Amino acid sequence: MLRSAQTYSKLSRTHSVRVKCDTTTSIAQADNVKIAFRGREIEVPRGSKLRTALLRAGLTPHSEGAVYINCRGIGSCGTCAVEIQGEVQPASWTTAEQLRLNIPPHSAPGNQRLRLACQVACAGDLRLTKYDKFWGEGDTPLPDLPPTAGAAGGAAGEGGAGGAGVTPLGELEFVLDREAQRPEQR
Numbered sequence: 353m354l355r356s357a358q359t360y361s362k363l364s365r366t367h368s369v370r371v372k373c374d375t376t377t378s379i380a381q382a383d384n385v386k387i388a389f390r391g392r393e394i395e396v397p398r399g400s401k402l403r404t405a406l407l408r409a410g411l412t413p414h415s416e417g418a419v420y421i422n423c424r425g426i427g428s429c430g431t432c433a434v435e436i437q438g439e440v441q442p443a444s445w446t447t448a449e450q451l452r453l454n455i456p457p458h459s460a461p462g463n464q465r466l467r468l469a470c471q472v473a474c475a476g477d478l479r480l481t482k483y484d485k486f487w488g489e490g491d492t493p494l495p496d497l498p499p500t501a502g503a504a505g506g507a508a509g510e511g512g513a514g515g516a517g518v519t520p521l522g523e524l525e526f527v528l529d530r531e532a533q534r535p536e537q538r
Protein backbone atom coordinates (compact mmCIF):
# COMPACT_ATOMS: atom_id res chain seq x y z
CA MET A 353 0.00 0.00 0.00
CA LEU A 354 1.35 3.39 -0.93
CA ARG A 355 1.72 5.82 1.93
CA SER A 356 2.76 9.44 1.72
CA ALA A 357 6.13 10.43 3.11
CA GLN A 358 4.34 12.45 5.79
CA THR A 359 2.22 9.50 6.90
CA TYR A 360 5.17 7.16 6.91
CA SER A 361 7.22 9.61 8.89
CA LYS A 362 4.41 9.76 11.46
CA LEU A 363 4.29 5.96 11.67
CA SER A 364 8.02 5.81 12.20
CA ARG A 365 7.74 8.22 15.10
CA THR A 366 4.87 6.46 16.84
CA HIS A 367 5.95 2.83 16.69
CA SER A 368 8.77 1.14 18.46
CA VAL A 369 10.06 -0.50 15.30
CA ARG A 370 11.65 2.30 13.36
CA VAL A 371 12.65 2.02 9.75
CA LYS A 372 15.03 4.49 8.18
CA CYS A 373 13.46 6.05 5.13
CA ASP A 374 15.18 8.16 2.51
CA THR A 375 14.34 9.24 -1.01
CA THR A 376 15.50 5.88 -2.38
CA THR A 377 13.35 3.83 -0.02
CA SER A 378 11.17 1.58 -2.13
CA ILE A 379 7.41 1.32 -1.85
CA ALA A 380 7.90 -2.29 -0.73
CA GLN A 381 10.07 -1.19 2.19
CA ALA A 382 7.52 1.43 3.20
CA ASP A 383 4.74 -1.14 3.24
CA ASN A 384 4.37 -2.27 6.84
CA VAL A 385 2.38 -4.98 8.57
CA LYS A 386 1.22 -5.20 12.17
CA ILE A 387 2.06 -8.02 14.55
CA ALA A 388 0.03 -8.64 17.70
CA PHE A 389 2.00 -10.64 20.24
CA ARG A 390 1.26 -11.20 23.92
CA GLY A 391 -0.65 -7.97 24.37
CA ARG A 392 1.77 -5.85 22.38
CA GLU A 393 1.50 -4.60 18.83
CA ILE A 394 4.43 -3.75 16.62
CA GLU A 395 4.70 -2.59 13.03
CA VAL A 396 7.40 -3.97 10.77
CA PRO A 397 8.26 -3.90 7.06
CA ARG A 398 6.30 -6.46 5.06
CA GLY A 399 8.59 -9.36 4.22
CA SER A 400 10.52 -9.24 7.49
CA LYS A 401 11.52 -12.59 8.93
CA LEU A 402 9.19 -13.08 11.89
CA ARG A 403 11.85 -14.04 14.44
CA THR A 404 13.95 -11.06 13.47
CA ALA A 405 10.99 -8.68 13.59
CA LEU A 406 10.09 -9.73 17.12
CA LEU A 407 13.64 -9.56 18.43
CA ARG A 408 14.23 -6.16 16.85
CA ALA A 409 11.18 -4.92 18.73
CA GLY A 410 12.40 -6.30 22.05
CA LEU A 411 10.02 -9.26 21.93
CA THR A 412 10.93 -12.91 21.52
CA PRO A 413 9.44 -16.09 20.08
CA HIS A 414 11.65 -18.03 22.50
CA SER A 415 10.64 -18.79 26.05
CA GLU A 416 12.50 -19.63 29.23
CA GLY A 417 16.17 -20.44 28.65
CA ALA A 418 15.61 -20.77 24.92
CA VAL A 419 16.26 -17.05 24.70
CA TYR A 420 19.89 -18.04 25.28
CA ILE A 421 19.96 -21.56 23.87
CA ASN A 422 18.58 -21.60 20.36
CA CYS A 423 19.89 -22.14 16.85
CA ARG A 424 19.62 -18.45 15.81
CA GLY A 425 17.47 -19.22 12.80
CA ILE A 426 18.90 -22.41 11.35
CA GLY A 427 15.54 -24.07 11.88
CA SER A 428 16.96 -26.93 13.92
CA CYS A 429 16.14 -26.15 17.56
CA GLY A 430 12.37 -25.69 17.30
CA THR A 431 12.20 -23.20 20.15
CA CYS A 432 10.82 -20.31 18.07
CA ALA A 433 7.57 -22.19 17.44
CA VAL A 434 4.47 -19.99 17.49
CA GLU A 435 0.91 -20.23 16.29
CA ILE A 436 0.23 -17.68 13.58
CA GLN A 437 -3.04 -16.19 12.43
CA GLY A 438 -2.50 -14.20 9.26
CA GLU A 439 -0.47 -14.48 6.09
CA VAL A 440 3.15 -15.57 6.12
CA GLN A 441 5.46 -16.84 3.42
CA PRO A 442 5.85 -19.64 2.73
CA ALA A 443 2.24 -20.48 3.51
CA SER A 444 2.98 -24.05 4.57
CA TRP A 445 5.78 -25.82 6.43
CA THR A 446 9.24 -25.55 4.98
CA THR A 447 11.45 -28.63 4.86
CA ALA A 448 13.11 -27.46 8.07
CA GLU A 449 9.72 -27.14 9.75
CA GLN A 450 8.63 -30.57 8.53
CA LEU A 451 11.74 -32.03 10.10
CA ARG A 452 11.84 -30.09 13.36
CA LEU A 453 8.15 -29.84 14.19
CA ASN A 454 7.86 -33.62 13.91
CA ILE A 455 10.68 -34.25 16.39
CA PRO A 456 9.74 -34.46 20.09
CA PRO A 457 8.86 -32.62 22.16
CA HIS A 458 6.94 -31.26 19.17
CA SER A 459 4.45 -33.86 18.04
CA ALA A 460 1.00 -34.28 16.52
CA PRO A 461 -1.57 -33.02 16.95
CA GLY A 462 -0.28 -29.92 18.76
CA ASN A 463 2.46 -29.33 16.23
CA GLN A 464 -0.03 -28.79 13.42
CA ARG A 465 -0.84 -25.29 14.62
CA LEU A 466 2.79 -24.19 14.88
CA ARG A 467 5.26 -22.46 12.59
CA LEU A 468 8.91 -21.69 13.21
CA ALA A 469 9.27 -17.92 13.44
CA CYS A 470 12.75 -18.12 11.93
CA GLN A 471 11.43 -19.79 8.78
CA VAL A 472 8.60 -17.45 7.79
CA ALA A 473 8.31 -13.91 6.47
CA CYS A 474 5.53 -11.54 7.48
CA ALA A 475 3.24 -11.14 4.46
CA GLY A 476 0.26 -9.55 6.22
CA ASP A 477 -1.00 -8.47 9.61
CA LEU A 478 -0.36 -11.26 12.12
CA ARG A 479 -1.68 -12.39 15.46
CA LEU A 480 0.66 -14.74 17.30
CA THR A 481 0.22 -17.16 20.16
CA LYS A 482 3.22 -18.49 22.02
CA TYR A 483 2.55 -21.61 24.05
CA ASP A 484 4.26 -22.59 27.25
CA LYS A 485 7.24 -24.91 27.83
CA PHE A 486 10.79 -24.61 26.58
CA TRP A 487 10.06 -25.40 22.93
CA GLY A 488 6.64 -23.76 22.99
CA GLU A 489 5.16 -27.22 22.73
CA GLY A 490 2.66 -26.79 25.58
CA ASP A 491 -1.06 -26.15 25.42
CA THR A 492 -1.28 -23.00 27.53
CA PRO A 493 -0.73 -19.65 25.81
CA LEU A 494 1.82 -17.46 27.53
CA PRO A 495 0.18 -14.47 29.22
CA ASP A 496 0.27 -10.92 27.96
CA LEU A 497 3.41 -8.98 28.74
CA PRO A 498 3.13 -6.08 31.16
CA PRO A 499 2.36 -2.73 29.56
CA THR A 500 5.27 -0.47 28.86
CA ALA A 501 5.58 3.25 29.17
CA GLY A 502 5.82 4.96 25.81
CA ALA A 503 5.52 3.36 22.42
CA ALA A 504 3.61 0.18 21.67
CA GLY A 505 5.84 -2.83 21.41
CA GLY A 506 7.93 -1.85 24.35
CA ALA A 507 11.55 -1.10 24.87
CA ALA A 508 14.31 -3.49 24.01
CA GLY A 509 14.05 -6.58 26.13
CA GLU A 510 10.99 -8.65 26.83
CA GLY A 511 8.71 -6.85 29.22
CA GLY A 512 10.57 -3.65 28.64
CA ALA A 513 13.53 -4.90 30.60
CA GLY A 514 15.84 -3.06 28.27
CA GLY A 515 19.32 -3.89 27.12
CA ALA A 516 20.03 -7.23 25.50
CA GLY A 517 17.21 -9.09 27.25
CA VAL A 518 16.03 -10.94 24.14
CA THR A 519 19.19 -10.65 22.07
CA PRO A 520 22.02 -11.91 24.28
CA LEU A 521 24.30 -12.30 21.24
CA GLY A 522 23.57 -8.84 19.86
CA GLU A 523 23.76 -8.65 16.06
CA LEU A 524 24.91 -12.28 15.93
CA GLU A 525 21.28 -13.14 16.62
CA PHE A 526 20.57 -12.19 13.02
CA VAL A 527 23.60 -13.62 11.28
CA LEU A 528 21.50 -16.12 9.32
CA ASP A 529 18.94 -13.53 8.19
CA ARG A 530 20.52 -11.71 5.26
CA GLU A 531 17.77 -9.09 5.24
CA ALA A 532 18.09 -8.38 8.94
CA GLN A 533 21.25 -6.33 8.95
CA ARG A 534 20.63 -2.77 9.92
CA PRO A 535 20.92 -0.29 7.03
CA GLU A 536 24.12 1.25 8.40
CA GLN A 537 25.76 -2.20 8.41
CA ARG A 538 25.01 -3.03 4.78
Ligand code: FES
Binds near residue numbers: 470
Ligand atom coordinates in the same frame (compact mmCIF):
# COMPACT_ATOMS: atom_id res chain seq x y z
S1 FES B 1 15.53 -20.29 16.07
FE1 FES B 1 15.89 -22.42 16.10
S2 FES B 1 14.28 -23.25 14.91
FE2 FES B 1 13.92 -21.12 14.86
